Amino acid sequence: MGSSYGENIRLTLFGQSHSRAVGMVLEGVPAGKRIDLEELARFMARRAPGRNDYSTARRESDVPEFLGGLTDGVTCGAPIAAVIMNEDARPGDYKALSRTPRPGHADYTAYVKYFGHEDRSGGGHFSARLTAPLCVAGGICRQLLAAEGVGIISRIASIGAVRDEGELTVSTADKAFPTVSDARGKEMISAIAAAKADGDSLGGIVECAVVGVSAGLGDPVFGGMENRIAAILFGIPAVKGVEFGSGFAGSALRGSENNDGFYYDGTAVKTFTNNSGGILGGVTDGMPITFRAAFKPTPSIAKEQRTVDLNTMKDAVVSVPGRHDPCIVPRAVPCVEAAAAIAVYDALLGRKKEL
Numbered sequence: 001m002g003s004s005y006g007e008n009i010r011l012t013l014f015g016q017s018h019s020r021a022v023g024m025v026l027e028g029v030p031a032g033k034r035i036d037l038e039e040l041a042r043f044m045a046r047r048a049p050g051r052n053d054y055s056t057a058r059r060e061s062d063v064p065e066f067l068g069g070l071t072d073g074v075t076c077g078a079p080i081a082a083v084i085m086n087e088d089a090r091p092g093d094y095k096a097l098s099r100t101p102r103p104g105h106a107d108y109t110a111y112v113k114y115f116g117h118e119d120r121s122g123g124g125h126f127s128a129r130l131t132a133p134l135c136v137a138g139g140i141c142r143q144l145l146a147a148e149g150v151g152i153i154s155r156i157a158s159i160g161a162v163r164d165e166g167e168l169t170v171s172t173a174d175k176a177f178p179t180v181s182d183a184r185g186k187e188m189i190s191a192i193a194a195a196k197a198d199g200d201s202l203g204g205i206v207e208c209a210v211v212g213v214s215a216g217l218g219d220p221v222f223g224g225m226e227n228r229i230a231a232i233l234f235g236i237p238a239v240k241g242v243e244f245g246s247g248f249a250g251s252a253l254r255g256s257e258n259n260d261g262f263y264y265d266g267t268a269v270k271t272f273t274n275n276s277g278g279i280l281g282g283v284t285d286g287m288p289i290t291f292r293a294a295f296k297p298t299p300s301i302a303k304e305q306r307t308v309d310l311n312t313m314k315d316a317v318v319s320v321p322g323r324h325d326p327c328i329v330p331r332a333v334p335c336v337e338a339a340a341a342i343a344v345y346d347a348l349l350g351r352k353k354e355l
Helices: 037-047 090-097 107-113 121-126 128-146 182-197 223-233 247-252 329-354
Strands: 010-015 021-027 063-069 079-084 151-159 204-211 239-242 261-264 270-271 289-295 305-309 313-320
Touching: 010 128, 037 090, 037 128, 037 329, 107 121, 107 182, 121 128, 121 270, 128 329, 151 182, 151 329, 204 329, 223 239, 223 289, 223 329, 239 247, 289 329
Parallel strands: none
Antiparallel strands: 010 021, 021 079, 063 079, 151 204, 204 289, 239 289, 261 270, 305 313
């Protein structure tokens, strides 16, 4: 399984949606780094399920238990290993789905890949439950970046047809619903509620910015910062598109409009605009790294959908029972931050080796 990521640090995720636990091993973090476990718990709470009406009813505390790598809250140089117990798993909810794969989910491809031996409960290892240990690793890297003067901010840019207003300039992490415009946030919540009442779901877009990054991180061609960030973002279930800076909209501009002019502010070279998203030729230029990740609607919905009975190979219909997010986007916001933190910290360690 491709469940590992990183070059200078190495992250491996393990476990399944309804296994005893999910967890992570993070190798390569330098010794002597203090980790604020209370801050990590606050970060984890942003992703945890069962906190409001627009997330799954599954209740998990999502408190990591560290098995190694930390001594009195300080990294000791050994791999950091942590587990999160699955306290509210209900594998019985998925018995009826053992032969009828859910449209839009990985049930069918997992069946083909692993010859029917995959854990089908809740999506098994393909489940968004694996973003819990991702956030443990990302929460740690986020703190390590903060010590280097690098911050990460994000927001929900859109849900369904509702788009946020204003620019992302400060963190929305302390908000109950992470949008710049509270009014647009309320409209998004209403849209999620309407889809849920109809037995359906919604997707959306998360916008993220990494600020305080120095120039010189990343490599050309296959080792570029876009490559590194995109690779880990696509490890978050439901991500179907990633764009940096002006992204697809930039393709409609002229070069004179899309190019970012340079200037010297007395201490560093900067750009007047940031259509490049802080990356040129795969290498950071010192401006904020900006990107957006598009999430598809949650595939597990109550509406009847067409599928195939894998035992009889005849057409069938399926309606998904159990507890599912009518929109994964609000809980995905810290996952996007976590992914960005891991990718940028990995690149930062690589840059330090060069200097």
